[in-house]
Amino acid sequence: MLGYEPGELLGKRAPLPLSEEDAWRKFEEQFQAGKGLVDQEAVRIRKDGTEFPATISVTPLFDGGQYVGSVGLIIDNTTRHAQEAERFMLSELAQHSPDFIGVEDINQNAVFVNRAGHHLFGIESEEQVREIGVLDYFARSKCPDAREQLLPTLLEKGQLEFEATVVNSMTGMEMAIFCTCFVIPDARTGRPAYVAAVARDVTERNKRDEQLQIYGAVVRNSPQFIGVAGMDLNVLFINPAGQEAFGLSGDEQVRRTHVLDLFSEDERARVRDELIPQLLRDRHLTADAAGKNALTGKSFPAEWTSFVIEAAAGRPALLAAVTRDMTLRETQEAELRRREAYLREAQSISHTGSWAWNVTRGQGFWSQELFHILGVDPQSVGPTLNTYSERVHPDDRRAMEEQWLIAVEQRREFDHRHRVVRPDGAVRHVRRLGRPFHSGTEELEFIGTVMDMTEQTELLDRVRALQEQAHREVISLKEKTFFLTQEFNRDIGFQEIIGSSGSLAETLAKVAKVARTDSTVLITGETGTGKELIAHGIHRASTRADKPLISFNCAAFPSTLIASELFGHEKGAFTGADQRRLGRFELAEGGTIFLDEVGDLSAEAQALLLRVLQEHEFERVGGNTKIRTDVRVLAATNRNLHAFINEKGFRSDLFYRLSVFPIEVPPLRARREDIPALVSYFVQQFSRKLGKRVPSIEKQTMERLQAYDWPGNIRELQNLIERSLIVSDGPLLIVDERTFAPVDSAASYGSYTEELTRHEKRIIEDALEKSRGRVSGPFGAAAKLRMPQSTLAARITALRIDKRRFETD
Numbered sequence: 175m176l177g178y179e180p181g182e183l184l185g186k187r188a189p190l191p192l193s194e195e196d197a198w199r200k201f202e203e204q205f206q207a208g209k210g211l212v213d214q215e216a217v218r219i220r221k222d223g224t225e226f227p228a229t230i231s232v233t234p235l236f237d238g239g240q241y242v243g244s245v246g247l248i249i250d251n252t253t254r255h256a257q258e259a260e261r262f263m264l265s266e267l268a269q270h271s272p273d274f275i276g277v278e279d280i281n282q283n284a285v286f287v288n289r290a291g292h293h294l295f296g297i298e299s300e301e302q303v304r305e306i307g308v309l310d311y312f313a314r315s316k317c318p319d320a321r322e323q324l325l326p327t328l329l330e331k332g333q334l335e336f337e338a339t340v341v342n343s344m345t346g347m348e349m350a351i352f353c354t355c356f357v358i359p360d361a362r363t364g365r366p367a368y369v370a371a372v373a374r375d376v377t378e379r380n381k382r383d384e385q386l387q388i389y390g391a392v393v394r395n396s397p398q399f400i401g402v403a404g405m406d407l408n409v410l411f412i413n414p415a416g417q418e419a420f421g422l423s424g425d426e427q428v429r430r431t432h433v434l435d436l437f438s439e440d441e442r443a444r445v446r447d448e449l450i451p452q453l454l455r456d457r458h459l460t461a462d463a464a465g466k467n468a469l470t471g472k473s474f475p476a477e478w479t480s481f482v483i484e485a486a487a488g489r490p491a492l493l494a495a496v497t498r499d500m501t502l503r504e505t506q507e508a509e510l511r512r513r514e515a516y517l518r519e520a521q522s523i524s525h526t527g528s529w530a531w532n533v534t535r536g537q538g539f540w541s542q543e544l545f546h547i548l549g550v551d552p553q554s555v556g557p558t559l560n561t562y563s564e565r566v567h568p569d570d571r572r573a574m575e576e577q578w579l580i581a582v583e584q585r586r587e588f589d590h591r592h593r594v595v596r597p598d599g600a601v602r603h604v605r606r607l608g609r610p611f612h613s614g615t616e617e618l619e620f621i622g623t624v625m626d627m628t629e630q631t632e633l634l635d636r637v638r639a640l641q642e643q644a645h646r647e648v649i650s651l652k653e654k655t656f657f658l659t660q661e662f663n664r665d666i667g668f669q670e671i672i673g674s675s676g677s678l679a680e681t682l683a684k685v686a687k688v689a690r691t692d693s694t695v696l697i698t699g700e701t702g703t704g705k706e707l708i709a710h711g712i713h714r715a716s717t718r719a720d721k722p723l724i725s726f727n728c729a730a731f732p733s734t735l736i737a738s739e740l741f742g743h744e745k746g747a748f749t750g751a752d753q754r755r756l757g758r759f760e761l762a763e764g765g766t767i768f769l770d771e772v773g774d775l776s777a778e779a780q781a782l783l784l785r786v787l788q789e790h791e792f793e794r795v796g797g798n799t800k801i802r803t804d805v806r807v808l809a810a811t812n813r814n815l816h817a818f819i820n821e822k823g824f825r826s827d828l829f830y831r832l833s834v835f836p837i838e839v840p841p842l843r844a845r846r847e848d849i850p851a852l853v854s855y856f857v858q859q860f861s862r863k864l865g866k867r868v869p870s871i872e873k874q875t876m877e878r879l880q881a882y883d884w885p886g887n888i889r890e891l892q893n894l895i896e897r898s899l900i901v902s903d904g905p906l907l908i909v910d911e912r913t914f915a916p917v918d919s920a921a922s923y924g925s926y927t928e929e930l931t932r933h934e935k936r937i938i939e940d941a942l943e944k945s946r947g948r949v950s951g952p953f954g955a956a957a958k959l960r961m962p963q964s965t966l967a968a969r970i971t972a973l974r975i976d977k978r979r980f981e982t983d
Contacts, residue, residue, distance in 0.1 A: 175250055177221035191219045205234040205241045218248060227251040274351075274373040277358070280366055282325070294351075294375060296344030324355075329366055332357050337376070350377045399476075399497035402483075405490060407433040407450075419499060421469025431468075433493070438464040438473035449480075454490065457482045460614060465497065475500040477614060518542060525626035529557065529608075533582055534617035547604065547626050549596030567593035567601065574606070585610045585618065591627070603631040671704070671711060672855050673848030677840035681708070688835045689715035694787065696772075696832045697810040699839030702889030705810040708839055709768045718806060721765030724758045728769055732967035733776035738795045740782070747796025759792060759803050766806045772832065773813035773824060774972040780825050787831040807832070823974070842884040842891060849880045852888065856895040857907065864899055869907040879909070935973045938966070939980070947981035 176188060190198055194216055201212050212232035217225050232246035268275045274291040278284045287295075287303045297303055328334050333356040341348050353373040360367035393400050399416035403409045409431040412422060420436055422428050433450075434442045441463045453459040458481045465476040477498045485491035518541065521527060527544025531537075540557035548565045555561050559578075566574050570592035581588040587609040594602050608622030671682065688695055689712045697705045706725070713723045731739055738747075742757030758767055775783065786792050787807065791800045809832045818824040842849070853871065861868045884890055894909070902908040941955035948954040949966055956963040970977060 175220075175248065176218070189219055191217050191225055193217060201232065205244060208236070208239070208241070212246070215251065227255055272374075274371070277368050277370045279368055285368065291373075294342070294349070294373070295340065296342040298344070325369070328355050328369060329357060349375050350380050352376045399495075399499075401436075401495055401497070403433050403493045405493070407493075409433060409436075410492070416497065419467065419474075419497070420465065421467035423469075435468065436465055438466045440464065440473075449478075453480050453482065453493070457484075462500070462614070465499075475503065522546075527624045528622070529624065530611065530619065530621045531559070532617055532619045534619070544624050547602065547624055548594055549598065549600065565594045565596070567595055569593075581608065581620070582618070601628075602626055603628045671707060672851050673845055674851070675840075675845035675848045677845045678848060681837060681839060682711075684835075684837050685711055686715065688712065688837070690717060691835075692716075692718075692806050694807045694832055694834040695809070696829075696834075696836045697808065697839060698815075698836065699810075699812065700841050700887055701812045702887035703839040703841055704888055705812075705839050706768065706770060708837065709766075709770075709808045709810060712808060713766045713768075716766065716806070718765050722762050723766045723768060724762040725768045725770060726758050727771055728779070729771040729774035729968050729972050730965070732964060733779060733971050735964075736776065736779040737782055740779075741786075741792045741794055743795035744797040747794070751796065754794070757792075757794065759786065759805055760801065762805045764804055766808060769807065769809040771811060772809040773811035773815055773818060774968075776971055777825075780828050784825065784828045784831060787828070842887045846880045849891070850876055852891060853879060853895060856892055857899065860896045860899045866899060866902075869899070869902055870905055871907045875907065875909050931973070934969070935975065938969060938973065938975060942970075942975070942977050942980040945980075947977045947979075949977065 176183075178188075197216070211234070212230060214230055216228060216230050218228045218230075219225050228251055229249040230246065232244050234241055235243045235245060268286070269288045271288055272290055274288070274294045276284070276287045276291050284303045284306060287297060291297065292303075324334075333354070335352070335354050337350065337352050339348055339350055351373045353371055355369065355371045357366045358368040358370055359365060394413050396413060397415050399413070399419050401409060401412040401416050409428055411425075412420065412428050412431075417423070417428065420431075422431060434446060437445050445463055449459065449461055449463065460477065460479045462475065462477050464473045466473050477500055478495050479497075480493065480495040482490045483492040483494055517528070521541055521543040525543070525547065527547050528541040529544055530539040538557040538559075540552070542552070544557075545552045548562070550561070550565070563571060563575060574590055574592050577588050577590050580586075587607075589605070589607050591603070591605050594604055596602065603626075605625045605627050606622065607625075608620045611619045611621040613619055671678070685708060695709075695712060697708050699705050709725075710723065713719060726740065728736070738755070738757065740757050740759055742755050742760055743751050745751055745754050769783075782792070786803065790804070791802050793800055813824075815824050815829050815833075819826045819829060853876065857868060857871070879891075886893075895907075898907055898909045937959070938955065941958045942949075945953055945955045945958060949956055949970070950963045951957065954963070956966045959966060
């Protein structure tokens, strides 16, 4: 074992590793003193200098009470350690497998179920694993064999594979799984010792297969002619409707057909030389070309919508087409002319004019009724954009023209209400609707209507005038109730200010002095110190305590929505503003508004807030009426606003308006004597919440809590206590020792916070680069980061990221 020849070590002490010299010297000192035996694991060294793990058992020998030597046993543990490492590795592989893995012994006692199995079957604990055999999970499901059949069959064949439907015991959801079961023999006897099962959730795969079957059925049963060809222009597939139209009988004849055989002889050269090259270039093409029935030899007019099906890397793989028989076009056109006559009469009765405009050609059409609505003579003026624009009221013209340009650029529908002025000065209220019209060519064309809504508008205006006063107070009351309910239900972390330290007492003294005034207060301090709690305390102690306290997180909204959220908006102020809405300042009238994270306001929002603080008035978005306000402003931030002002990120005049009475909330490390009271409070609170009895706290644990610097302040302490109570089951509170790692005070916390900010900024910029500066949409940065669009927009503003530099054509 040690590498020595027999007798080579007689009379000598076997060499020890340097790490064991001191330990052995202490053992010999114990033996000299007449003390105990040695039985431990340690490292020993061979003659060639290699070390190995060993179990050492030593018994001292005494003669007349004097220590004269020792006798012992050394066991080489190298092989055992390697086996233990291998078992640990295999156990970890099984635990982290995405598939269910379970093992039971031959007596149907469960031995092991990995984490994926816990999740798949809704297993809550190891006790539940041992209560139910592994194969029972499948026997209870809709698998082909019951338990009494499954195990004998498995023992006979050694391995089984099958699909089954199982139920998650926690959620009750059914899942389709593919399972492989096999027998594990005993290493010594070779007899079956264990049964193992590996299962995978195939629910989504089955759904995809089902969807493919549905899509195939739709294509096969479609009345349109649908076909697919290879890049060599040999036809691969034509659905039954297409086979009938082209005179093909069966799939075998289809596969012997060339694409050009589907066209009449007069069209084949154009298809080959013009249409197919254009399709390969543009990847999509709609064109008219006469088709041919191979059985009858007759041609028929057809419209072909063709597209390229691409393989990997955008390489063309297949050509597909949807074809429509246009034989009935002339009959339909005649029917259309007859219906147009009906339409003219209906338009005259309903005061609705129709129009069409070909953007590509710059040509248009107006119905007779549209000329009548505008009050112009069709013999003297033509149906042009300028003619219509000249008749629109000057106050409405710009909005109408902008909406038309957007509709043309984005090729989308539009709906706009405006006024037109007839040549005799009469004003008519109209509703103009339009949408793109696809005529089978590449030209861009719009069609639409203009409805004379004058009588309806005047009637609605009278009704609205009567309803406005009646509903105004009701709407205001509902909105106030909504926001006040939110404030009432707000969880601000703790319900009262706890502590008696000098720094906290100094802060509360300032709160008591300023609370009875109407002065603006700027509350500063690190994250998690309880700035919002101080704001609530100021309000409760103020003369406005019976009025609302409205909170607003300035960092939670993008800059484009700040004005609407703070000051409200009028109906129609922007897209989606279908009714008037009160802002936070109106809802807080007579009370207090708390602006949290005020340092994250954009430059535009800072200017709007400064105006309210200076003039005590504002305007709703989209409105022109000045509204006086009597609201006390409390603001809070964890930013260093002085430094931010120097960086041109915050207005100095706004800072001095906000900081009439500054209050700095001390960090938890500055009020360590308050920690015992806070800990006691949180322990009582979370014990009730978790349904546990209140545990005791050792003095040593409390001393460590007081010695820790708490970079996350009270919020970090609160989270630690809740987490500790979750894992504590005994009479003592168990606190993770890793929590008390050394912290270099506030300076270290500041650098750590700055590093987190830089890391967050890098992640957001990387997502913006990959999405080419786009925030919203399925391919935007918000989707890549899996976070709400509004939250990402707020963080982009707070981190001062210029997303325009990531935009590309």
